[in-house]
Amino acid sequence: MYPKEMPHEHASVCTQCKILQAELDVVNEFSESIGAETDLDDIFWIIADKVAAYLGLDDCVLYLREDELLVQKSAYGVKVEDRNIFRPITIPIGSGVVGTCAATMTTQLVDDVTSFPGYIPDQFAGVSELAVPVIFENRLIGVFDSESEQKNAYTQADSDLLQTLARLAAPRIQAAIQVGRIEESVFELLDERGYFVDSAMMESGTIPIPGQQIGEFKLDRLLGLTDTKTLWAAHQQRLDRPILLRVLHRLQSGEDKVEEFLSPSIIAASLQHKNITQVYESGFVDGWNWVAQEHVLGSQLLSSYVESLSRLPSLPEDYFISVSWIFRRALNGVQFAHSHNIVHGNISVDELIWRPGKEPKLLGFGRNVDAGNREAFSKDVVDLVAAMYHAITFRRPDLDNLVSPSLIRPECPDNWDIIFQEVLGEDDKEIDLDYLLGEIGKWENVKPEKAASSRFRTWLGKFSAT
Structure with a gap:
């Protein structure tokens, strides 16, 4: 065990230096190992x-505090079996060695637990015990x-040494706890979102339903x-490919509405750019007018992410790098479309679709304009x-x-x-x-390629359905 290698008080200075260097190496390696991990569960196990x-x-x-437990x-x-805890223990604060800590x-350094008031045994037949609090900003968050x-x-x-490691681990554990809460909130918000479609509208047949x-x-x-119209992730x-399918409401089936719905897709089909969704085909079947477009599995409208993130207590540290990365690429798509005298006319966070780690893509191009129509081109950029402001x-x-915005x-x-x-x-x-x-892009301190795989994008990838 570690202390057996510690020098006695009369050990040579050289030996003490070696021990101190070993401790420093442990601290450095520990800091690097917990700092590099991003998965919530893995962090706790690695620690x-x-x-x-x-x-x-x-x-x-590692115990974490949950209210008064x-x-x-x-x-x-002995408790590790495929990273599943056998009979996980819950201890009231104040009870036993851990609760007292x-x-x-x-x-709490206890040489003989049998003499400790209120000792709580677990499945490990321990005789002596060491419990160290994990404290973040003067608040207890856990115990080793x-x-x-x-x-x-x-x-x-x-x-x-355990107290030193606990101090190092505390900010990382607290960050993991916060990320866990944020993830739960995002999942709930994405589940709740559903665009709150009126059930009567669904039942009336005006719009299609999932699985149709x-x-x-x-x-x-x-x-x-x-x-x-509605926008669907479809197959x-x-x-045998994923598709974005725009479907016109049945109540919008007048000739002028149908032309307004379909004609942009004919124009946009000529655009092939990595930041513009490619239009494949359009048609009419079973009373539905539709347009089929390119789709990356798991993509969400940017508005979905914005809506969810707006309700969270804090943002990931590289959020603004990610926003810059997304909108610079969207602007590349706009620039390409404009070079072909095609404009969008209504760009918003509802017209950008994105999956973390993939190129963002603009939907909805499809209006031809004259090369000198500065007003139409400027409107796309302003939009x-x-x-981006949104x-x-x-x-x-x-x-x-x-x-x-600042x-x-x-x-x-x-x-x-x-x-x-x-x-x-x-x-x-x-x-x-x-x-x-x-x-x-001036604010970015990393290359765009690196930003594409940022922690924020990796984190958001958890919420992208497949």
Whole structure:
């Protein structure tokens, strides 16, 4: 065990230096190992495993505080069976060695547990015990606990090193706890979202329902709903591929409405760009007018993410890098469409679809304009920047009384205030797209390719249905 290697008080300075260097190596390796992990459950297990390995412990348990209880989250030693805890223990704060450690927020080094008032045995037949509190910002968030089959198994050196590791682990554990709460909230919000479709509307047959077959397309998941159409994640059975399927409401089946719905798809079919959804085909079957487009499995409308994230207490640290990455690529798509004299006309967070780690894509292009129609081209850029403002502040910009985004989100990059003021706050301004692309990306400290695989994107990937 670790303390057996510790020098006695008269050991040579050289030996003490070696021990101190070994401790420093342990601290550095521990910090790196827990800092690199992003999966919530793995973090807890890695922490328990590493602590046990460094100290040479037979048993190490991490408890987390849940109200007035301590709940076993991970363990090393006899309790590990495929990372499932056998009979996980729940301990009231104040009870036993672990509960006393939590209640007093002090380390408990017990040479003989049989003499400790209120000792709570678990399935490990421990005789001595060491419990160290995990404290974050003066609040108890958990306890490290270890038991040994021998009396007097733990030394002060064990206690000191475990306290050091607990201090290192505390911010990472707290971050993992917060991420867990955020993930639960996002899942709930995405489940609740469902666009709150009126059941009467569904039953009336005005719009299709999940699982319905429209020709060769099976509707899987509702992505978007407007007054005139629905957007579905669907499966094209003939070609065995995922599809985005726009379906016109049956009440919108007048000739002019149908033409308004279908004609943009004919124009947009000529656009082939990685940041524009490719239009495959359109048609009419069983009373439904539809347009089939390219789809990446698991993609969501950006508005879904924005809506969910707006309700969370905090944002991931690289959120603004991700926003920059998304909108610079969307702007590339706009620039390409404009080079073919095609505009969108209604860009918003409802017209951007994205799966973390994949290229964002714009929906809805499909209006031909003259090359000199500066007003139409400018509107697309203004709309795109307004959508970016929405993604940053979680509110639509008031163009008549524009509020700088940094006043709403202080962490917003400073130069973005200038961008929004120049594009959204000034009328009839000709916008240089190359300048705008450079300004949007100026804040990034990493290359776009690296940003594409950021922790934020990895995290959001959990919520992308497959």
